[in-house]
Amino acid sequence: MNEILTAVIPIVIIGLVCAAVLVIASKLMAVKEDEKFPAVRGCLPGANCGACGFAGCDGYAKALCEDSSTPANLCVPGGESTAKQLSEALGVEFAEVEAQVAFVHCGGDCSKTQDKVEYEGFSSCAAANLLFGGKGACTYGCLGMGDCAAACPQNAIYIKNGIAVVDEEDCIGCGICTRTCPNHLISLVPQKRKVTMTCRNKDKGAVTRKTCSNGCIGCKKCEKSCPRDAIHVYENVAEIDYSKCIGCKLCAKNCPVGCIEM
């Protein structure tokens, strides 16, 4: 009996001492967690898409709690309702979210342009692009192998008539496809926009003409017709500045090739 006690008592004492030390330490050295964090994190959708520019929803929530200058309207998938909840949780004023969607800036479908070679390799835009810029006559255009469609977490992109098309109903504006396209053809544009450029061909007008009937020839007619200086031709292709665009559609009406979509 005595031997059992000499074993049990030290173990119990050691256990109690250890427990006491841990309890005291955790009380004395408790790190204050921001009490706002769980509430803020709860507002976010948890898609971890990175559209806000932070590393996942946790990262954005942390930035919101720690730095009050972080805007509360950065969450694109969550949209307006999330931004409202966030500004309530943080006690800041609500700022409207401008809904953004991805857009594939290429209108060169099968009826507008032709293939210059037959490609029978690995079915991926990245692989096809390595081989003389893809099979299409235009090396700037959509390769049509669907790397963006495969990357899209919402399955909002599909290949139609040889080019990728974004379903704007399903698109959450996360921007993953913009980083996937080897030709950097996809960008985020405001959902409420009235006009969109559907070409990114930087060749001179005469060269573009031969490869695709939808190609921007850089004639600058749009530039001259725009009342707000919102469209400019850089490197033989027009670009729209949506912060200035008022949606008058004059550029699209004046475009001789019709590469500005209304």
Next chain:
Amino acid sequence: MTKLIIILLSAVFINNYILSRFLGICPFLGVSKKLDSATGMSFAVIFVMLIATAVTWPIQMYLLNPFNLGYLQTIVFILVIATLVQLVEIILKRYIPSLHKSLGVYLPLITTNCAILGVTILNIDEGYTFAEAMVNSLGSGLGFFLAMVMFSGVRSKLEGADIPKAFEGLPITLVAASITSLSFMGFGGVIENLFA
């Protein structure tokens, strides 16, 4: 001094905890996929091995041995090491958040790892003095680090290799681990003769 150097070198190379004693295989297979997580884990192991030895050696010598409680070694060591790692984690979180961030994930993982318990018990079994025990722990930790870093290199090569279907994943990892371990057998007998 020579003895300390021999203990250090043989702990790193000859009695390498992973490759010749086969302790701590779990983190060895689990965390060796990437170099940065392998180094993080290894530094945590070195750190915990050192503090665990620093605490368990006096407990054995001044508490268990005088009362003939040697048979309680395992349970007491586990209890003390677990408490100690928790305590260190709390302290790090409070005072050195950057170190807590880099070691933090791995600290709780290795609290009751067999390599840690193995070092503390073997230190007693070998009859080391306190200084020798500390040096042995440092060497064991460094040996763990060496094996982890080397093996993360091997594994990154395996990722790109064309491996037969039946060997993919863990089987080829174990084969590679055993070959790495064989190569360490080459150190046997070298260290003792260095200072002979």
